[in-house]
Amino acid sequence: MSRIINLPTGWKRKRLEKVAIIQTGIAKNQNSKEECIELPYLRVANVQDGYLDLSEIKIINIHKDKVNRYRLENGDVLLTEGGDFDKLGRGAVWEGQIQNCLHQNHVFAVRPNNHELLSSFLSAQTGSSYGKKYFLSCSKQSTNLASINSSQLKAFPVLLPPLSEQKAIATLLSTWDEAIDKTERLIQAKEASLKGQVQKLISQRCDFWPHIKPKKIFDTITEKNLPEEELLSVTQDRGVIPRSMLEGRVMSPDGTTASYKLIKRGDFAISLRSFQGGIEYSNYQGIVSPAYTVLRPKIELNRDFYRLFFKSYIFIEKYLNLAVIGIRDGKQISIPDFLSIKIPVPPFEEQKDIAETLSVCQQEIDLLKQLADKYKTQKRGLMQKMLTGEWRVKPEIVNQYMEA
Template sequence: MQVSVRNHHRTRCKETKAGWLPYEWSCVPLGDLALVQTGLAKGKNNLRDPVKRPYLRVANVQDGFLKLDEIKEIALEKHEVERFLLRPDDVLFTEGGDFDKLGRGTIWKGEIPGCLHQNHIFAVRCNDRRLLPDFLAAVAASSYGRRYFLLSSKQSTNLASINSTQLRSFPIPLPPFPEQKRIADILSTWDTAIEQIRKLIGAKERRKKALIWQLLTGKKRLPGLTVSWKEYRMGNLFTERNETNNHHLPLLSITGSRGVIPASEIDRKDASAQDKSGYKRIVPGDIGYNTMRMWQGVSAVSSLEGIVSPAYTICVPNAYVDVRFMGYLFKFPPVVHSFFRHSQGLVSDTWNLKFPHFAQIRVRIPGVDEQHRIAEILFAVDNEIESFEKSLSAVERQKRGLMQKLLSGEVRVKV
C-alpha cells in the first residue's frame, strides 16, 4: 500500500461537513447516493391477503455482523412484501436503542431468502456507480460516523435514536469509486481476521456450554473419581456474611458478566458522601449475588475485598465445596431455575431471594476433589475465551486506527 500523509497546513485538502478531505474527494449527503428504505411496523390486524415472512429485528443487527440464530416471522399483506424486502448489499442501519446500538452499518448478503426488516432498521441501497456498500459500512462504523449519529440523535437517559431524515443527511466523505474499492479491500483483511476470531470464540463458548451440561450433571465423570454425588441444601454448604460498618474498604459491584469489580468501573457517580454503614463486607472466596436478580443468575465469586450494597447477599462457602465450582453451578440453567422458583414477591420487579429461602434450595454435587477438577477444566476454557477476546479487541483497535486514516484521506492508497 503506497501512502501519502496529509501535511499540517492541509494545502492539498478542503474543509467539508465531513471534515478535512483531499481535493479529489467529494462530500455528499447519503440521500443523494442511496435509497433509504424504512421498515415494517408490527401489530397490523385484519389483514385481507396475509402472508408470513422472516424479518430482521434490531437484536439481529450487531456491530459489524449479523446475529441470525433467532429469526422471527411477521404477517403482512402479500402486495407489501416487495416494499420491505431486503436485497443483497443493502446496508442495515439501526434506528437506535442504547448509545452503542445507534447506526451500526452492517451489510446484508442475502443470508435468508425473502427476508424483510422491521421499522427500527433502515435498509440503505447504494447507487452502484457512486457508492460502494462496503465503503458506506466502513464510514458508518468509523469514529466520524458514530459521532455524527450520536450528535444528530434524539437522546434520553442512556437511549438515542435517529430518523430517516437524519440518515439521508449523513455527509459521506466520497473518494473516487476505484479508491473506495481499494479502501474497502484493505479493511476487509481486518474484517476477515475479526470474523475468524469471532468464530473461534463461538466454538469455545459452545464447547464450554457442552462441558457444563456434561460435568455439572454428572453425565460425564472424570477418570479416577468414583465417589457418588450427594444432595445438599444450600444452607449446609454456605453461611451468610452480614458484616457492616467497614467504611474504610473500597466500594465494589457484583455483575453477571464481569464478576466482582470496583464500583467505579460501572458507575461514574461520586459515592463518597453516601452513608455506607449498612454496606456488606465481601472477601476473596465469597460468592455474592444480587438479591433481586438471582433468578436471572446475577452472581459472582469474589477475588477482591471490599463492601457492596445491602442489595446483595454474601455467601461464605464451607469445607464441602470448591468455590469456583459453585460459581459455575450458580449460573447453571437448572440451578438458576431453582433460584427463580424460590424467589419471593408478587411480580418480577419485586422478586427477591434472601438467604433463608436460598438456604432451602437443594443441589446435587460431587465430592470436593471432583468439584476442584471440574472447576479447573471450565476455568481453563474461560481463560482460552478471554485470550481470544483480547486478541479480538486488539485487531478491532488496529482496524479503527486504520479506518480513521483511510476514510479521512490522511493516508491515500494507490489505485
C-alpha cells in the same frame, strides 16, 4: 460534529441523501386478509453492530401492492433508529439471505448509489466512532437510550474517497472481521467442550455429594460507607469488574455511594439477572450497588470450583431456579429462598481436582476472549483512521481495485 475533518485530496463530503436512497420500513400488519400476504421481516433485534442475527425471523401481513415498497435488496445497508448509546448507528449489509424479506419501521434501509458509495464502506463508516459521534450529537436521548429520525440520517455527512479506495479500505477491514469471526467460533467450540466437562465432572455427580444450605456456607456481607473504594459493576459475561472496564456510557450513581456494599476478591454476587446467568465471582475489591447480595465463604471451600459451578447450567436450572420468584420480566432471585435451598458441597480435594481440570478449559476461553477483544479494539482504531482519511491505503494497493 464537534471537529471538522480536513479531507485528503480526492475525497468528498456529501449528505447521505445525495448518494443513497433512505427507505423507512413497514409500521404494522395490514388487516385486509384477501389482499394481504405473509412475508418475513427484520426487526431491530435482527440488526446488530456489524452483523445480522437471523436466528429468529418474524412474519408480517402486508398488502400485496405494497411489497415492493418495503422489500430489501442486496446491498441495502440496514441501520436501526435507536437503542443503547453504544449501539446507536449500528448496522450491517443485507446480502439477500432470505427471499422477499421486508423491514420494520424502526429499521432504515439505505440503498447506496453504487457508482459513488460502496455498501460495506457506508456500513463501516456509520458504525465507526465518526458515525456514532454524529448520531449521538443529533439524537433524541432518554436515560439510557438514544434515537434518530430519517431527516437526521439523510443529513449524515458521508466522507467519500474514490470508489477504488473505498473497496481497498473495506477489504482491509474485512481481514479483521475474519480474524474476529474465527476467534469467536473457537470460543464457541471451547465453551461447548467446557459444558461437556461440567456435565461429566459435576452434573453426573451432584446427587451423590452432601448438600448444605448456602446460609451455612456463606456470610452475607453488608459492609458500607466506603466511598474511597473503586466502583464495580456486576456483569453476566465478565463477572464483577471495575466500571472503568465497561465500554460505552455507564450510568453513575445519583448522589452518595454510602449505601454501596463492599465486595472483596473471592466473594460472589447475586445479581438482578442471576436467574439467567448464575452467580458472579469477583476478582476485584470495591463497592457494588446495594441491589446486589454479596456472599463470602465462611467455611473451607475451593473458590474456583464454585466460580464455575455457580455459572453452570445444572446449578441455574436445578438449584437456583428454586429461588426464582415473579414471572416474565418481573423475575428475580429471592435471597431468603436461595439461602435456604440445599446445594452440593463435594469433599474439598474433589472440589480442587475438578476446579483444576475445568480451569484449564476456562483459561483457554478467557485468553481467546482477550484476543477477540484485542482484534475488535484494533479494528475500531483502524476504522477511525481509515474511514476519515487520516490514514491512507498505499496507492499501489488502491490501484488493484481500479476498474479497467
